[in-house]
Amino acid sequence: MRGNWSVKCLEGQGKRLVTRADTIDTITTGTEFGQWVETLLAVAEDEYKLLKELSPLTSPLLIASAYGTLLAPILKLFNTVLGQMTTLIKKSLQKYNFLALSAYDALLQQQPAWEEALSRRDEIEDKNELRDGLGTLRQICLRSFPEFLVDLKLGANDRDSETSVRLVDLTIDTVKYLGALPKVRAAAASALLALGDGNWKMGEGVQVGKSSKGGEVDEVVILEHFVHDVITNAVNSLNTISRNRRPSSFGSIFLLNNITYLRHYLFLSPSHPSLPSLFSQPTIDFLNLNWRTAKAAYFDTNFSPLMQAISDDPPKDKSGGGKVNAKEKFTRFYDLLEEVIERHRLAKVLSCDGHPTDDTAGIKEERGAVGEEIVRLVVPTLQRFVQKQKEKEFSRSE
Template identity: 55%
Template sequence: MDDESAEIELLEQNLNKTKQISQRMTSMLSSFDTRLNKLEKSILPLYNSTQILTKRGNNIESALLKIYEIASNQEGLAAEEAMILRGPQPGQLEQYKDTLSRLNASVTFMSITGGQRDTARLIETGAKKLTQMYTKLVAEGSSGVPPNGPDFQLLPFPSALRANLEPLVAFLRTLPLPPTHPSHPAAPGIQSTLKEAQKGYADMRGSWSVKCLEQYGKRVVDRAETLDGVVAGRELGAWVENLLAVAEIEYGLLKELSPLPGPVESTFAKLIAPLATLFANTISSLGSLIKRSLHKYTFLALAAYANLSASQAAWDDIMVRRAGRKQNELKEGLHAIRASCLRSFPEFIADIKTAALGKGAEVGTGLIDFAISTVEYLERMPEVQSAVGAALQTLGDGNWKMGEGVQVGKAGKTTETNERTLMEHFLHDVIHLTVTSLQTLSRANKRPSFGSIFLVNNLAYLRTRILVKPKTDIPSLLSKPTQDLLNSNFRTAKAAYFDSNFSPLMQTLTEDNKGKSAAKEKFTRFFDLLDEVAETHKLARVLQDDNEGREQICDEVIKLVVPSLQRFTQRNASGKDYKSLQKYIKMSTEEVESLIRSFYIESDPRTVAQAENARDNLLLSAGWGRY
């Protein structure tokens, strides 16, 4: 019991001690709490002030960051504006285009405000700067001194400039335009700028093309006065082909380098307008030259018509259809030249008729001018066959006679066969009239022997140059009746030559059995007439430029005269009669043959000397004296 009481008492003592400790701790904590309250009350104002300062500091920092950002943006805009206003600098074109694209995007995809309108004006300024660069490059490629050699050379656009232009053009075509960006404030101004640049391109390239071609056009006109007509016509055709080649190249170049996307017809029309004017002026100058002397420039007109006609399809395609033009300068030029061609046919016929009239003067025995000019005219026909056929088709069959005669047939209007028929009719009339005129002039000669030589010389010249040994393919254009006309009239002329010069000789050798006195008279008459023939052939050469023809006539004359003389001599001067007739036989048959041969052939010196001695002896005996 005592133990339990002791333990209880110990517990109560410990409890009291714990209570005392708790009281002291509570007292200490209360004192600490009081102190903390006092501390809080003293620190709270400072805390509140610190929070306000922190917030203000954060606000100030945010404001400064915004200010720095705005200042940076303004500096970038100022730099971009300065770049745009300054224009693209060497080596900075890509940067310039990128800046312009960025500005354009900012306007395109945002609402239009006052600031955006300023940006749009800046974009328009940038577009103008780029078009100025474009125009400068085009001007560099369209200036300088073109080649001036004898042959035209196509001068391509400089490759270095073209390499610079192509990316620039590609960018210009991406700029906003009213059709693609109707709400873009810069689109109308950019379109106007590009239109002006494209018009400037057409003006510069057109002027440059004319500069390259005009000297050759002038050369064609200048040379046409002295050059062969067909050659001059070919030069004109070549010049027109070069003009069309230039226009073709410029069309392709325009499609590649035009700053505006879309069709280029109107621009191309402006570009080729100076070329069309140059062509019209050149054709006008040639037309004036032809009209001034159509007789002289007939083949210039025909060749020009043929060569221009060959370029008609290309002209219609390049200079009319692609440019959307209605005016066709080539067609107008062809019409003017065709009028001269149509006049040339009746005028040529009239010239031949006029030449046949004569004025009572002797025409000699050589080649007459209109026969030479007719041959030259006919020889040139194959070279201008297409032009002649087309012109005759327009003129109408037989109308080259200017109302005289009857038309030999009505030709169609389109087929080649009919053109060929018309040409055959025309050439037949030319040759027939030439032959008729020569016959008229030959009959007008007071000495038939000279007239016959004149006729055979000129008809032989016609026949040889046109049928026997033609220099061109003229026989293929002549109908069979025309060829027969030439051949038959030449045979007739040759027979007339034999008749007028040698028939009297042959008549003296006819057999009439009147005795020795008649033989004396015949020998005397024969050699007197031979003397006249020798004198005639001394004054008038037969087929002077036709060795083969002269040899043929010579052989025919010898076969005609010498055997007859030989037979007559054998019959009348044989045996005892030879001595009594010897003084009347002034030449042997061999000497007569040599003399006749000397009329035509002078290539062998021995034959010439022998013939000259025989002729001199004959002339001396007749009292003519030596020559």
């Protein structure tokens, strides 16, 4: 009877966790699930104390039997709520992967108290609902890691316009995923160790149970390895998309926008203070190298033609051909400059319009820094050209 009354008090909150999972942060839902399990165990503890104090039963075996009867409906409720939650997660693992990790982490923390509660039942009872639930959640977590990497690879099949330079979903998803990882660090490391170092690389010839990196790994190392593969897959997919953009000047702007977003919100302004601790030096070097390469490609495809138009000395011609040649170069320079200006009206570089986060100050600084580099790149070349031609008076309309 008291067990059923306890269920009446607990089931409303338990079912509410599942029904509102769509509307709140998934990690918060997993944390609240752990708090609900903690409340469930506290109720079981109080009931056991009352049973010992108020029951006329004196035999430990009879008390254990009575406690097992009282606990049965509470355990059934736990199984029901956990089953509903796992069903929800399996329907959309990509959406609820951190709910699985958070719930797994929460149950791990409650395991000692759970074991103590079950130890007070009849000795013949061997079923452990929390242990079974941990096994189910762990299997879901093990699936989530390789599936996320597959999603990043499939992101290379972006079907956006060839001239689009916006942030693509895989860039935003990578930042969100890695930003949330420190919040479930213990659970993620535990699951990754169970999966095996490198075994998240489905379809790449990795043998299950064989470490692809070599040597013994601990929680820190395996997280670094996994994060490195996440960033590598994301950057490789972005490079693939960039190569498919036409013309290449739009592809370079696309790549600069997306790589800069990754670098800024992972390294320079991370959403979680402990996120930088997940990056090994090779990971940092890899992303920084790709950022520098993307920036160099942007300068090359957009501004090299400008400088080439005026960089060569005009041939010396006594008949005045040098002046004509210089004028043609000057005219060509401004024609190309107008093309660059028009292109940048269509393809915004490091724009904050429609930005997925409110923290855009850093991106504005990055944009300003790129603008200053453009000035340092183009203006000196133009000044040298003008200086050489200063004795020749001509204008564009001449």
